[in-house]
Amino acid sequence: MTHAFGFRFRLLRRDLPGSPDLVFPSHRKVIFVHGCYWHRHEGCRYAYSPKSNTTFWQSKFEANVARDRRAASMLETLGWKVLVIWECETQNEETLRLRLIEFLKSSAGSDQHGG
Numbered sequence: 001m002t003h004a005f006g007f008r009f010r011l012l013r014r015d016l017p018g019s020p021d022l023v024f025p026s027h028r029k030v031i032f033v034h035g036c037y038w039h040r041h042e043g044c045r046y047a048y049s050p051k052s053n054t055t056f057w058q059s060k061f062e063a064n065v066a067r068d069r070r071a072a073s074m075l076e077t078l079g080w081k082v083l084v085i086w087e088c089e090t091q092n093e094e095t096l097r098l099r100l101i102e103f104l105k106s107s108a109g110s111d112q113h114g115g
């Protein structure tokens, strides 16, 4: 067990779809930390397109995104809540902290709205 911002989590549960980066078993929540470039963070300046071999890279990127989407929907089917944190969002520790707290505080299975 490891601690981040007061929350207990496990690192890398390979038995879960997509091998989430952070797993919070007691909250039944997982977090993926995605690289903006490889996972195509929409509208992000780090998710620029390569200038050569565009077809090759395009299909590689699409496969990554499709895999991410599949993993997230499998996890949700299993009753896990999924949060994706982009690499560019980890640069601001305060923003990151608030996002984590927001995500972990919302109780699983509740029907509260907003956010």
Ligand SMILES: [Zn+2]
Residues within 6 Å of the ligand: 036, 041, 044, 045, 046, 047, 086, 087, 088, 089
């Ligand atoms: Zn980004």
